[in-house]
Amino acid sequence: MTSADPLRNQTLMLFAGLGVVLLVASGIGLALKWRIGFGTPHATIDNLNARIKSWWLLIAVIGGAIAIGKTGTVVLFGFASMLALREFVTISPTRRGDHKALLMAFAVVLPAQYLLVWIEWYGMFTILIPVYAFLFLPIISAL
Amino acid sequence: MAAWTRVVSSRATGLGISAFARLVTGVQPRWIGCGPSLTQRIYLANHTSHGDFVLIWSSMPPTLRARTRPVAGSDYWDRGRMRRFIIQDVFNAVLIDREAGAGQGDPIGAMRAALDEGSSLILFPEGTRNTTDEVLLPLKSGIYHLARQRPDVELVPVWIENLNRVLPKGEVIPVPLLCRVSFGAPMRLGESQSKADFLDALRTAMLSLGRSIDPVEP
Numbered sequence: 001m002t003s004a005d006p007l008r009n010q011t012l013m014l015f016a017g018l019g020v021v022l023l024v025a026s027g028i029g030l031a032l033k034w035r036i037g038f039g040t041p042h043a044t045i046d047n048l049n050a051r052i053k054s055w056w057l058l059i060a061v062i063g064g065a066i067a068i069g070k071t072g073t074v075v076l077f078g079f080a081s082m083l084a085l086r087e088f089v090t091i092s093p094t095r096r097g098d099h100k101a102l103l104m105a106f107a108v109v110l111p112a113q114y115l116l117v118w119i120e121w122y123g124m125f126t127i128l129i130p131v132y133a134f135l136f137l138p139i140i141s142a143l
Numbered sequence: 144m145a146a147w148t149r150v151v152s153s154r155a156t157g158l159g160i161s162a163f164a165r166l167v168t169g170v171q172p173r174w175i176g177c178g179p180s181l182t183q184r185i186y187l188a189n190h191t192s193h194g195d196f197v198l199i200w201s202s203m204p205p206t207l208r209a210r211t212r213p214v215a216g217s218d219y220w221d222r223g224r225m226r227r228f229i230i231q232d233v234f235n236a237v238l239i240d241r242e243a244g245a246g247q248g249d250p251i252g253a254m255r256a257a258l259d260e261g262s263s264l265i266l267f268p269e270g271t272r273n274t275t276d277e278v279l280l281p282l283k284s285g286i287y288h289l290a291r292q293r294p295d296v297e298l299v300p301v302w303i304e305n306l307n308r309v310l311p312k313g314e315v316i317p318v319p320l321l322c323r324v325s326f327g328a329p330m331r332l333g334e335s336q337s338k339a340d341f342l343d344a345l346r347t348a349m350l351s352l353g354r355s356i357d358p359v360e361p
Contacts, residue, residue: 082319086169090321096311102318 015063022059025052071118078114085110101141109133153232160233161201164194168309168322172202175355176328177299179207183263184329186211187286188301189279189349190267192310194317195303196234199265202324212257213265216241237264241271251288258293265301268345274312279350282342290332290341297329300345302352327352 029049036042065072089102109129116125164170172179188199196213203211217238220230230236237257239250257264270283290298305322327348332341 083169086319086321089318090305094308099311099314099318103316106319107316 011066015059018059022052022056025055074114074118077117078110081114082106082110098141100143101137104140105133105137109137149232153228156229157233160197164197164201167317167319168194168198168306169319170198170202170322170324173323173325175325175352177297177326179204181207181210182297183258183261183295184297184299185258185263185286185289186265186299186301186326187268187345187349188265188303189353190269190272191274191303191307192272194306194310195267196236196265198303198306198322198324199301200234202326207263210261211263211265212237214239214254214257214267216271218242237262251285251292254285254289255292258289258296268342272312273307278353279346282346284338284342286345287332287338287341294332294334298331298345299329300327300348300352301325302327302349304353325352325355 029045029052032045033042033049036045061076065076085106089105094102113125113128116128186199188195196215200208200211200213213234213236215230215234215236215238217240220226220236221238230238237253239253241250254264254266266286266289268282268286269280270285271280273280286298290296302325303322304325305320308318309320309322310317330344330348336344
């Protein structure tokens with residue numbers, strides 16, 4: 001486990017550094033808000049504080065996933081991919097006949113891809129989507 | 144079924160359906176013309192899929208949800224234990240007879256009774272699911288008669304986007320896509336407004352909600 005130790009140390013130091021930066025940022029946000037009064041709405045300061053809060057959430061989620069290990073990170077990225085794919089398909093011009101192909105993209109291709117990442121079959125997960133998905137999904141669409 | 148198991152299972156089913164709808168569609172409610180208040184209202188929405196009232200329902204805060212009842216056609220929903228359980232116990236819908244001839248059954252009366260009890264309603268003025276390529280089917284006159292009889296109730300046009308792509312006609316499994324539910328400014332029926340004028344104004348309000356891209360959020 002000696003090779004894992006410096007990596008673990010570096011990761012911990014990274015998150016510690018991020019924590020410090022966020023604490024400073026939160027402190028500044030709090031001070032700004034205190035100066036104008038906690039009850040007073042102020043567009044820029046409220047926006048800043050909201051953004052700092054979302055950074056805390058982001059760091060917490062990513063940190064938690066890394067702490068769980070490989071599975072946590074793969075699940076997190078798989079979920080994020082699902083959200084991104086959903087946004088992409090929403091703004092793409094699709095037709096009624098594409099329904100089954102879209103279903104397969106979400107329910108089959110996406111989990112398969114991340115399963116392959118999880119078992120670290122590099123050769124397959126690099127070509128699954130560009131070769132197999134791009135070949136079979138249009139065929140399903142046309143059927 | 145004992146009364147309490149019915150209540151618990153209907154609550155759980157409702158939460159489950161609502162959570163599933165929000166997970167699949169990531170639904171964003173846009174309260175453009177009004178806010179989620181407890182005023183008695185009739186929400187008038189476009190109808191493209193069975194998920195429509197689930198989506199409107201899920202867009203409302205829980206206090207509002209408890210007092211809002213969808214209006215559904217008994218010809219479709221009053222069959223089989225599963226459908227009856229969903230439509231009556233889970234959603235507490237007002238069932239109306241869509242095929243009633245003149246003098247038979249009283250769909251307006253059923254809706255009026257629900258309003259008199261204090262509930263708000265969710266109504267689909269197209270009368271049926273729109274599975275054609277048209278944006279909005281011609282509106283049925285039921286809402287005009289109901290508004291005539293209860294002129295104090297606010298009428299809120301609602302537009303649901305994208306749901307027809309999530310679950311098109313004939314499909315069973317929904318595709319995850321982002322949907323939006325937009326709530327427009329409330330309207331009322333004018334004292335001397337004719338049926339044609341009123342339905343026209345309602346149609347225009349719903350269509351312009353559907354076309355609005357970047358509203359100023361209240």
